[in-house]
Structures are given as structure tokens and as C-alpha cells.
Amino acid sequence: MPSVLSHPAVPLALTAAAGTRVIPPSLAVAACAASVLPDVDAIGYWAGVPYDSPMGHRGFTHSLFFACVVAIAAAAVLSRRDVPAGLAFGVVFAAAASHGILDAMTSGGGGVAFFSPFSSARYHLPWRPIRVSPIGVASFFTARGVAVLKSELIWIWTPAAAFALAGFALRKLWPGTSH
Numbered sequence: 001m002p003s004v005l006s007h008p009a010v011p012l013a014l015t016a017a018a019g020t021r022v023i024p025p026s027l028a029v030a031a032c033a034a035s036v037l038p039d040v041d042a043i044g045y046w047a048g049v050p051y052d053s054p055m056g057h058r059g060f061t062h063s064l065f066f067a068c069v070v071a072i073a074a075a076a077v078l079s080r081r082d083v084p085a086g087l088a089f090g091v092v093f094a095a096a097a098s099h100g101i102l103d104a105m106t107s108g109g110g111g112v113a114f115f116s117p118f119s120s121a122r123y124h125l126p127w128r129p130i131r132v133s134p135i136g137v138a139s140f141f142t143a144r145g146v147a148v149l150k151s152e153l154i155w156i157w158t159p160a161a162a163f164a165l166a167g168f169a170l171r172k173l174w175p176g177t178s179h
Contacts, residue, residue: 002102003133003140004039006152008032010098013160014091017167023091027083030074031095037070038062038099042135051110054120058103063116067096101125102156108132130155 011031015023023031038061045057054060071093078088100112104125109132111122131151139145
């Protein structure tokens with residue numbers, strides 16, 4: 001898995017690309033939370049839930065179904081704060097679903113149960129350039145942790161920054177769009 005530091009790159013890039021008129025701060029915060037929420041299954045990892053269990057790491061909470069449930073809940077809450085429900089659903093769904101996609105791009109770990117609870121099959125993407133992150137904070141203070149962060153800078157943060165800059169540039173080219 002990428003580190004908890006890098007999963008928010010996707011919603012942050014979406015927010016920067018679209019601007020705060022389109023994605024208000026409350027939605028950006030919810031999307032960042034949704035981008036790391038799938039790793040709540042790490043509690044089960046420490047509690048002895050088997051990795052390949054439906055509730056194990058990269059299981060149900062990494063599925064598209066879970067991302068949909070999280071997005072529906074966020075849309076219900078945020079629509080009370082004047083965020084259009086469809087926008088909230090789309091941004092939060094993209095953020096939560098991106099977690100599994102990024103995990104499926106890592107060099108290690110089990111696959112991702114994208115279709116749980118309907119299928120227990122686990123998948124990796126064919127292209128897996130992101131170094132798998134160690135589980136636990138202490139592991140980041142090692143050479144492996146530094147290598148993971150370098151990998152994430154190249155394969156997650158650089159494309160996210162390019163996307164954000166492209167969106168920002170497009171907004172500047174067409175006056176009257178969001179800022």
C-alpha cells in the first residue's frame with residue numbers, strides 16, 4: 001500500500017484542479033478522509049484477522065462497493081452544508097476508490113478485493129511501480145521508509161501535481177470558471 005501520507009494526493013489534486021468554488025474545503029476534507037479510510041482494516045490486521053479474509057487488509061474496505069457506501073454517506077452529510085449531493089458523491093467516491101487503485105499499483109502485498117462483497121477475488125494492476133509501504137510508523141524511519149516515500153513522490157505526487165497544475169492553468173485560460 002502507499003503510505004497514509006500519499007493517499008490524499010488524489011483528492012488534493014482534484015481540489016486544486018477544480019478550484020474551491022467547485023470543491024469547497026468541507027468537501028476536500030471529507031475526500032481526504034475517504035482516501036485513507038479504507039486502511040481502517042489495519043485494525044483487523046493487528047487484531048489477528050487473516051490477510052486474505054474478506055475483512056482482512058485490502059479486503060472489503062478497499063472495494064468499490066465500500067467506496068460507494070462512503071460516498072453516499074458523505075453526500076447525505078455534505079448536502080446539508082450546501083454541497084450538491086452529486087458533486088459530493090463523485091468526489092468522495094473518486095477519493096475512496098483511488099485508495100484501492102493505488103494499492104493495486106504497489107510492488108508487494110496481496111491484491112485488492114475491488115468487487116467485495118460480491119467476489120473475494122483480489123487483483124493487482126499489471127503496472128506496479130509504487131514501492132509497498134511498511135505497516136507501522138517506526139518503519140518509516142528506515143531506509144525502506146525513505147525508498148517508499150521517494151517512490152510515492154515519483155509515482156503519486158508528481159502526476160497529482162501535474163493534474164492540479166493543468167486544471168489550474170485551464171481555469172486561468174477560461175475566465176469565469178471556478179477559482
